[in-house]
Amino acid sequence: MIRNLATELSTRDAVAATTLVLLLVAAPFVVGDYLLSVILIILYFAYVGQAWNLMMGIAGQLSLGHALYVGLGAYTAAALFVHFDVPPAIGLFAAMAVAALAGAVIGFLAFRFGISGVYFALLTIAFAEFTRILFSHFDWVGATSGFFLPVENRTSSDLVNLRGTSVMFYYVILTLAAGALVFVRLLAGTRLGYYWRAIREDQIAAQALGINVFRYKMLAVVISAAMTAVGGVFLAFYYNNLFPTDVFGIHRSIEIIVAPIIGGLGTYFGPVVGAFLIGILGEGLTNATEAAGIQTAGIKQLVYGVILLLIIKLVPGGLWPLIARRLGFSIKERRK
C-alpha cells in the first residue's frame, strides 16, 4: 500500500513533501523554545484534526464532541500511570480501547436508531458534556481540583513513560501527525475507504449497492475515536495536569474541527495546512498587535474571526485544494 502511495506522488509532490519533513525534523535545531512550542501545538491539532477528518471528511459523520475521546484517552492513560504505574506506552492501548468503546456506544445509539446529521452532532455534544460533568465529580481522578501527573525535570528522554524534554514531545507529535496523515491516506485507498466515501456521498445509494452502512459507519466512529484518544494521551503527559473543563469542554471540540474545515474537509493534507494556518495566524496576530502597540483586549480575536470567516466564505472547500491546484501538486484527494 505504501508503495502504491509513493507511486501516486509526482516529482514535485515528492520534493515538497521531503522538504517539509526535513524542515520539521530540523526545527528543534533551528528555532527557539517559543516557536517550537507553537509548532508542537500546531502538530497536535493537525493530528487530532486528521482523526476527526477521517470521520467527517471521509465517512461524512459530523461529530461536534470529539473532546470526549481526547478526555477519555488522557484520563485513562494518566490514571493508569498515576495509580498503577502503567507506562503510557501500554496505557495508550487502554486509552484507545476506552475511547473506541465510547465511540461504539454513541455510534450504536445513533446509527441503530437512525439518528444522523445535526441530531447525531447533538448526540456527540451531549456525550462530551455529560462526561465532563461526570469527571467533575470523579474524585479518583481529582474531580474539579484537577488530576496531576508527577513532574520530573528531566534532561533525558524516556519514550516508554513519556517523560522528557519539549524536544522529545515535539518528535512524538511530529511522528503522530505524519503517521496519521499516511494512515488516513492508506485507509482511504482501501475498500473500506471507498465504502466510507460512498456512504458520505449518498447513504441510500450505498445501502442499495449492498454496503453494510451501519457496520462501516461504526468503524469510522471507532477508528476516529481511538485515534483521537492517542492525542489525549499526548496531551496528558505533555501538560501533566488535567481538568475536566479543559479537556472535555466544547471549546476543545471546536478547536479540533477548525483546522480540517479551514484546510479542506475530506482532503488528507487539509488538517495539516489548516492547523499551520490557524497556529501561524493566532501567534502572528498576537505579535502584530503587540508590535503595533495595540492594547485593546480582544482585537486579535476579532481580526482572527474575520479572517476565518473570509476564508470560509471565499474558499469554502478549504485552502489545501486551492494551494494544491495553484502549485501543481497532484496528490489524489477527494472531497465532497
Place this chain on the structure above:
Amino acid sequence: MTKSSDNRTISSAISRRRFNAALAASGALLAAPATLRRARAAAPLKIGCLAPLTGFFAREGQNCKRGFDVAGPMLADMGMAVEIMMADTESNPDKARTAAEKLIGEGAQLLIGTFVSGETAAVAQVAEQRGIPHVINIAAAPQITEQGYKFVFRNFATGPMLVINGLGLIKSLFAATGTTPKTAVFMHVNDTFGTAMSKGIGALFPKMDMPFEIVETIAYDPKAKDLSVEVTKAKATGADILMPVSHGADAIMLIREMVKQRWEPMGVMTPGSPGTYEAQFYKALGKYSEYVIANVPWIDPKTAMSQEFAKRFGDMFSGEMLELNAGFSFEAVLIAADAHKRAGSADPNALADALRATNIEEHVMIGGPLAFNDKGQNVNIASAALQNLERRPTVVLPAESAEAAPVFPMPGWGDAKRG
C-alpha cells in the same frame, strides 16, 4: 462602585507624606544587613505577567492586569524598578504555555500568573523546565505546589485554605456579635467552582466544630434563570442563615427571590465565593445588597501600602472597583521585586533563593507576612469578612483590619436602615 466611594477611606486617612514615612519604615525592615552589603540591582527586573485578558475569564484577567499596571510605577517609587511584560493567555492552557515560552524568549526573568489553575499548572511546568522563577498570583488548585517544584511560589490560598478561613470567620462573626444561629442552608452553584467548594465544606465542616448545623444542601444550575424552587425549599427548612456559593448573576437572582418570597434569615454569608461584592450586585439590588457577607481574601484597608495602592488604583482606573484579583497581582509583583532587590541580581537561581527567604511584613492583602514554606506556598494568607455597607464591600473582620463593626443579624428587607 464609584471612584469616590472606593477611595473614601483612603483619601481621608492618609497623606503622601505619611505614606512615604511608612515606606521608609517598611524599606528598612525589608533591607536586612546582608542586603545592604549587596549592590542594588542596576537594571529593572523583567517580569512576564500572564493573565486571561480575553476569553471566558477575561473580567478577572483584566482585574489582574490593573494590579500589574499599578505595581510598576508604585514599586519604582519604592526603589524597586520592574519592567512589566504583559501576555494574554486567552483563557486557554495551550496558549498560556506558548505565551510563557514567548515571554522567556523575550527576556522575562521571572513569570507571574495566571488566575486559572489549569493555565497556571502549564506555566509552572514551563518555568520549572526553563529554571525561571514563577510567582503565582491567583490559582487555588492545591496540587500545583505539591509537585516538588523548585521555582514555583504561590501567594494565594489553596481551595482548602479558602474554606477553612471562610468557616473560621463565620465562627468569629458569631463571637463578635454575640449571636449564634443554630441552623444553616448551604446553596451552591453546580459548576466546577461550586462543586469544589461544596466538597471542601463537606469535608472540613465536621472537623471545625462549627456551632450550627447545615440542615439542607441545595445545588442549582449555573445557567438557571429562576431560583424560586430552590429558595422555597431553603425557606421551608426554617434555617437561621443562608450560606451561598455563587458567581455573579445567580447571586443577584438569589437575593431577589429571597426578597420576593419574604424570606428573612438572620444572615446571608458566603463561606468564600464571589458574586456579592461586585459592582453589578450593588447596581442591580440597591438596598437589598446591604448586609450580605462574603468571607474572602481581601485588601487590608489598614496598611499604608494598601492605602497607597488603592489611591493609585483609583487614579488610574476611575470607576473600576478595587478587588482581590488586583490586590494579589500587585503583591506578586511586590514579592518578585523584593526578591530581586535582596538578590542583587536577576540570576534565576539567586532570585529563587531570595524568593524562598521572602519575609515581607507590610503588604496589601489581609494576612501575616508574605513568606513561603518549603513547598513554595504562602500559608499566612487570611480571609476577611466583607460586609456590604453603604453599597460597598467593607471589612468587618478580622478586628485588626476592620473598617466597621459587623451587623448581624441583618435587618429585614423592608427595614429603614437599608436606606
